[in-house]
Amino acid sequence: MTLKIAVCVKYVPDATGDRGFADDLTVDRDEVDGLLSELDEYAVEQALRISEESDDAEVTVVTVGPDDAKDALRKALSMGADKAVHVNDEDIHGSDVMATSAILAKALEKTGFDLVVCGMASTDGTMGVLPALLAERLSLPQVTLLSELSVEDGLVKGRRDGDAATELLEAPLPAIVSVTDQSGEARYPSFKGIMAAKKKPVQELDLDDLDIDADEVGLAGAWTLVDAVAARPARTKGTIVTDEGDGGKQLAAFLATQKFI
């Protein structure tokens, strides 16, 4: 039996660019280049590792996004994923995380899976809730925020480093997992991988294919409303001194004026 692993990935604006908002207060995707969310590379990596340790496994990367989101799928395919699913429909623009999770859940059901692997959060919205929402929608156990992950005997096992404790977790497949940036370095695509990726299948799906009404998603279907967006006022230029033997004393004097000491 083939172990079917699905990896949810997101195409995000490059965090090192000057990110901003469009007139409709959604994220401006034209302003800076997009790429595969760095935190999703860890998810692809873990999926590939599990696949390599399995006798028979298949890794499918799934994304919801505009045309350019194919770049994120290509990156994952060049790392070694077998095939890709791209949900692309103009009515999706402006979807909140609730709608996005509904679309992804339907796409995953259509694709089929034993294990869904996600990154811990996207690097743009940084909510970190999508894996939990998928678990809720698909009635599956969530095994999330893992720094270590393994699959054996139909069980997924993982280590979660929380604020107060480290927990060892376990759940039967099928399940939803998410991995942190501590789960293991993501591999770089090889030249061979990049060439092979061009020939790998990318299935296109729209809302009709997933039996989702347009008014359930997008800005119209959002359950939250952004009322206002404002660039944070630039910080006033601070005082910079060069240490000439009394830098620590000068810093202490500053902290005293601010009543920290």
Place this chain on the structure above:
Amino acid sequence: MAEILVLVDHADGAVRKPALELLTLARRIGEPSAVVLGAGEAAASIAATAGEYGAATVYVADGAEFTEQLVVPKVDALTQLAKEKGAAAVLVTSSGEGKEIAARVALRLGSGLITDAVELEAGENGPVATQSVFAASYQVRSTVTHGVPVITVKPNSAAPEASSAAGTVENVTVSFTGNAAKVVARTPRVSTGRPELTESAIVVSGGRGVGAAEGFAVVEKLADSLGAAVGASRAAVDAGWYPHSNQVGQTGKQVSPQLYVAAGISGAIQHRAGMQTSKTIVAVNKDAEAPIFDLVDYGVVGDLFEVLPQLTDEIGAR
């Protein structure tokens, strides 16, 4: 008055400070009720504290499920209470687990979700939440338009203010839905005696410039002289000099203290995303061109191994 459910985060039998902040914020938008889950015998004292900070009612539920299963039992309890009590909003602390709980509660209630709020106030159409996004380069104000607003709030978003309320304890029996991952083992984090990173009013962080694990001693000494938590940049954590649990940045902890001291940290965007909402920022770095100096209120271009000990001595002498 509208009942606002506040999930009370607790550890080692005590209320964690962000929960007191939530109770304080909840009073701006309605009448707070506290929800205390899986606290065992500590529930009574936790309930009392919640009462001192404004909770009119404290819902208490206990059961092995809360510690033996991940996230879902707390979702079951909070959803059940929100429905039964007709809550006007649900507030949860923005932690990894807190956000996951809030998300699933919101979905079950058919509600919109706002995460990582740094400010909360009453508005004409329900609570208005402010978020700080894109490495704190933008402030976004949002409202929930569908269902009962479910909002997670970052620690240090408000100063906890005591406000004596009834704190009437009501025991609750929760119907658990199952389908949760099993917690096979739990190892509590060993306390360093220092404040929790996300909750601390002062954070002193070290980066690549610290040079080695042993180099963190000067960072820790300064932190201890200020009663501060210790943070580390991703570069320092990846090098194995400090634990990941202390990482400040996009993929680590997001901190928002009154004072942030960055030592030997250049200020890459990933780090700035985790600390840029700090009220006062101070940096010590050899490199005068380091981007961190664009953010600071006060910066010292110099060797942290000379500046930090001198600062620590000055603080000790005061």
